[in-house]
Amino acid sequence: MSTENKNRKMKKKELVMILVILAVSAVLYAGSRILFSKPPAKVEISVDGTVIETLDLNKDTELTVEGWNGGTNHIVIKDGTVHVTEASCPDKVCVNQGTIR
Incomplete structure (x- = not known):
């Protein structure tokens, strides 16, 4: 396997990891906004x-x-x-x- 292929696989893994982290962050943020929003006064x-x-x-x-x-x-x-x-x-x-x- 060439160095170029290894670098591509590594970049794809890094990209997937970044997307997973962003997705989890978005879900946690939305959940906290719903759970901890103030009730009507x-x-x-x-x-x-x-x-x-x-x-x-x-x-x-x-x-x-x-x-x-x-x-x-x-x-x-x-x-x-x-x-x-x-x-x-x-x-x-x-x-x-x-x-x-």
């Missing part, structure tokens, strides 16, 4: 452990939620964040928590 609002609303954080919204014993919370969704602006409870823990991203 949503927030669940619950009263006494029961989910009453599921809202999209990408849509600016304001709503008032009625809770236990006639209490209310005014919730604002703006620019992908959510916060309680007003609450009828005396301690205002939810208002003082601030903005959630």
Whole structure:
């Protein structure tokens, strides 16, 4: 076998190896994009452990939620964040928590 034939076989093997590496890399990249992509940004609002609303954080919204014993919370969704602006409870823990991203 001549040196030229050996070089051609070696170049073909190298080319095949490069193509296999590129194909595996593409599959792994696509798989990671699918598996680790962020889910749609949503927030669940619950009263006494029961989910009453599921809202999209990408849509600016304001709503008032009625809770236990006639209490209310005014919730604002703006620019992908959510916060309680007003609450009828005396301690205002939810208002003082601030903005959630």
